[in-house]
Amino acid sequence: MSIKEIVTPENTDQITFNGKIKKLQQTLSKLPNSNLYTFKVIILANLSGSETKKGNAAFTRLLQGFKYEIFNYQRTCDELLLPSISGTCSQPGEVTIPLTLKDNEVPQATNTIKTIGGNCTVSIMFIPAMQIAQMMHNYRNALLIYNPRSFLGLRKGNINSTIRNTIVKKNTNEFALFNNGLTIVTSGSSFNKSLGSASKAQLILEDPQIINGGQTAATLAQIYDSSDRYSLKGKEVLVRVITFEAEDTKRKKVIQQLSEATNGQTTITDGDRHANDPLLDTFKKSIFRDFAMLYEHKTGEFYEGVVVKKHVPKDQIVDRDDFLRVAIAMNGDPGMARSGGKKNLYAQHFFNAEHQMNEQEQEKSARKYMYGYFVLRYLKTKSKQLKDLQDKYHRDKYGYALRYGNYAVVSVCARFRPNNLSAESTQEKAEQVCESVLSHWKEFENEVIEKRSTNRDFDFANYYKTQTVKEDINSTQIKWLDE
Template sequence: MNKKYPNTTDIEKKNQARARAFIHLYLKVNFGLLNFSEREHFITDGPYDGGIDGYYIHNDSKTIYFIQSKFRTNDLNFESKQIDLSEILVMDVNRILDGEKNDEDSNEYNGKIKQLQREISSIEDIARYSYKVIILANLKDVKASDLRKLTGGFSCSVFDFSKCYENLVFPVITGTYYKASDLSINIDLSNKNAGSKISYTVLTGKGECEITVLFVPTIELARIMYKYKNSILKYNPRSYLGHEGKKVNDAIKETIIEKTTNEFALYNNGITMLSDETYINERIGQKNKAQLIVKNPQIINGGQTSYTLSRIYEENIDNDIESVFQSKEVLVKIITLLENSNHNNKVELINNISNATNQQTPVINADKISNDELQIKIQKCLFDKYGLLYERKRGEFADGIYNNYIPAKSILERNLFFRMFYCSNGRVTKARQKKLFIRQDLTFEDLTADENLLDNTYFAFLCFKKIIKLTHQNQRVDLNTYAKVRAMTILFKPTKIENYEDNIENNYNKLNEKWNSYLEDWKKSNYNTKTRKDKKTGEIRTYQSYNFSKWFDSEKFEEDLKEYYKITN
C-alpha cells in the first residue's frame, strides 16, 4: 500500500510513486489490467533490475513486452527531455532471456527479474512467442533499425510525451482504453424450455445479417462493461449519462440491488449488440450452461443499461457480487454482419439501426452526429493543442470524472465550444442561438483556416469560466456575457498561450468595473427614438431603442472598445 499511497510530504517518494504509476498506466491501457495488485505484479523497477522497469506476457498475441520508463517530474522535462541512448543499452534483455542470474558486473538480478525468468520458462509453447521493447520516454530522430541494434535485435515502440497523452491518458479519461476482440459470455439454460436462443437471417440493402436473440445474465454484461467501458460503445451515439440519466440509472440499480427476483428481464428494454462473428455452444460439458462468443462487439443500443450494470459491479466487487446479480437476466439482440468487408456500408447500417431503435433515454439530434468525422477531428485537435476535453458525446468523460482522473470543470461541452468560437471571432449574436451544435455548417477547414480562430476560442473559454464563476450564473447566459468574452479577447488576449490564464486574472476586473458605463455611453449617442400606442389607454408613448446585437457583431464595437478603454485606463 505504501507504493500506491506514499507519504505526500516526502517529495522523493512521491516522484517514485508517480514514475511507477506511469508504468501502471501503460499496463492498464494496453492490457486491460484494472486491479492495482494485478499490475504491480509486472513492475520490476528497482535495484539490479537489468534495466527493465516492467514486463507483460500477452498470451493472445504471443508477445512478451519489456518496458523501460523515464518519468520526468515536471511538465517541461516531460515534454522535452530526451532519454539518453546509453540508458537503452543497459537493458539486459538478452542476458535475462538466456537465463543468466547476474548482470555483467556480477550483481544478482532482483526477485522480480527472477520471477520474469520463471514465468517465461514455464510457457509451454514459448517457440511461438516474440519479444518487444517498450520505451516510455522522449526519443527523437532515431531510426527503428538503430533501435533494434540498441535493444539487442528486438522490435521497439517509443511512447513519447505526445503519444502518451494521445494513446494512454486520453483513452483512460474517456474509458476507451482496452478494446475487446473476442468476448466470452456464459449463458444459463436452466429456465429456458426452447433452448438458449432464437436466430434468423435478414437481408438488408447493406448486406445480409443474422439476428440472435437470447437472455444473458446481467453479471456477464456488468463484467464486460467494467473491463471494456466506452471502447465497446464506439458506434453508440452517446456514452454513459451520469447526472443527466440519473432517473434511469437509479431505476436500474433499484431493480438489481433491492430485488432478489428477475423483474429486470421484464422492465428493461434490452441491449442491441453488433458483432462480426457470433458463436453459441449449448454442449460445453456443464449442466444447464452454454457459452456465447462474439467477435469485435459493439453495443449500439442499451449502453446506459450496460454501463450502469458495470457501476453496480464495480461498487460491489469486494463483496458477494454473485448474490447481487443472481438470477437476473437481460434481453440481448446480437446483429452479426455476415458481409462486413465494406466499412462505409457497415457504418451506415449501424447508424440506421441506432437511429431507428427506441431507447429508454431518448437520443437527441445532437447525439446522432456525435460520431461524425468533424466532431472526431475537433476533439483530437483541441486535446492535442490545448489539452481541452471536448465532449462530442454526452457522458463521454463520465468514467474519468467518476474515478477522479479529471474534474468536471475541465470539460468543454460541445455547444459551448461553438458559442465560444462564434463570440470570440466576432459573431456574438450567433453565439446565443439555440441548439447551436446542430445549426452550424462549419467544416474543419473553416475552424482551422487561421490559427487565431481556435486560439481565440480557447481564450474565450477560459474567460467564460472566469465570468461564470464570479457572477454565479446558472446555465442561462445572456448576450452581455458573450459580449464581455468578445471584449476580453480583443483587449487582453496575449500572444503566448501559456499566458492566457494570467492575463485573464490580471485584466478581467479592468474590463468589468467600467463595462456598464461603457454601455451607457454608447447608448447615449446611438439610440433610436420610437413611439408605441398603449392598447389600454390609447396614449402614444415615446421610448428609446438600442440595437446592442448589431453593434457587438460589428467592427465598430472593436474600434469603440479600444478607444474607450484607452481613454479611461
C-alpha cells in the same frame, strides 16, 4: 539495454535493477499462460530516420532483437494518454460469455439482414445479467464508442433506479420481461454448444459495442460493483447481437445510423445527440495535443481520468456547449451565442462550416476557437474575483460585460487574434486582448445608450441577446487595443 535480462531473469546475479523494474518483473511472473505472449518494446520519442534500413538495424541491435514500435507525441496523445483518461485503454477485442442451457432449449434465433453496407447476421437470445454486468464493469467506455453517452452519463437518471429495483427487489426473473434489453454490434460472433456438456455453451463476441440499452448495462455494472451483486444471479437480459460482414468503413456508417435510430426515442441532451460526430473527435484530439485540455463531447467522458485517477484537474475540461457558443460568437453572431437555446444551436449552428472542411482545416478551427474559449474562461474567472456585494459583476469598471456581455466580448476579441498565433501563446494572447477590450467596454455601452435609448436604465440583459449588438460592434469607432 538489458531487456532480455528483464523479461527472462536467469543468470542475472551481476545485474541490479531498480524498484520499478523489479515490480515489472513481479507482474510479468504472475501472467497466466505467459508463453502465449510476445514481447514488444514501446519507445516514446520523436524520432526521425528510424524507419530506414540503417535506423531499423541500429534499433534491433540496441534492443537485443526485440520487436519495437515508436510512439511520437501525436501517437502518444491519441493512442495512449487520451484512452487512459477516458477509460478506453482496455479494448474488448474478444469477449467470451459462458451460457447455461436448459433441457431441449433453443438458445437463439438468427436471421440474415441485407443493408446498404452489406449483409449482417442478427441473433436474439437471453444472456445472464451477471455476464453483462461483468463485461460492462471490465470495459466501461470502451464498449460505448458508438453510444451517444458515456458510462457516467448512462448511470444518471430516474430510469436507472427502476432498472435497479427490478433486479434487486425481486427474486424471480421478471427483469427479462420488463426490460427492453441491449443491442450489441460486433465484427464477428459465434455460438458454441460443443463444450463436452449438454448444459454448457459459450457466446464469443469480436469487437463488441453497445449501441442501445447502455443504461441497462451501466446499471447492471453498478449493481455488480455494490454489495447487491448476488441479486444478479438468476436474472437474464434480452440481447440482440448484430454481426456485420461489411468492411470497416461501411460497417461504421451503418452502425452510426443504427445508433441514431435506436436512440432516437430516448431522452438525451442535444449535445449528446451529436456526441458521435467525427468532427468532435477531431476537435478533441487537436485540443488535447495543442493545449493539454480535454474537449468533452460526451457527458462524463473523462470521469475515469479526472475523478477516479485524478490525472487531469477539472478546470482542464472544455465544456462543449460553451465551446459551441464561443464558435458562434467568433463567427460574428454574439446575440445568437447568448440567446440561442441548446436545441436551436445544435440543430442550426452546429459547426456548419467545419463540416465542409478537411481534417487539417478542422484542426485549425479548433485552435482558433480555443482562443475564444480562453477569453470566455478569463471573463468567468474575473467575475469571481474581488467579489463586492454592492457591485457583484464589477459594473462600475466593466459595465455589463461580465454579466450579460461575455459573448459580445469574445466577438470583439476574435478580431484581434493573429493568424499565425501558436498554441503555446494562445491563452496569454487571449487574456491580454480581453483585458484591453474590457478597459473600453463602458465606453462602448455608453455609445449604445446614446444611440439606442434616452433612458439611462437601458435593458442590457435583452440587448446582448439581439442582432443589434453585432451591428453596434461593427459600427463602433472605439480603438479596442491600447497602443
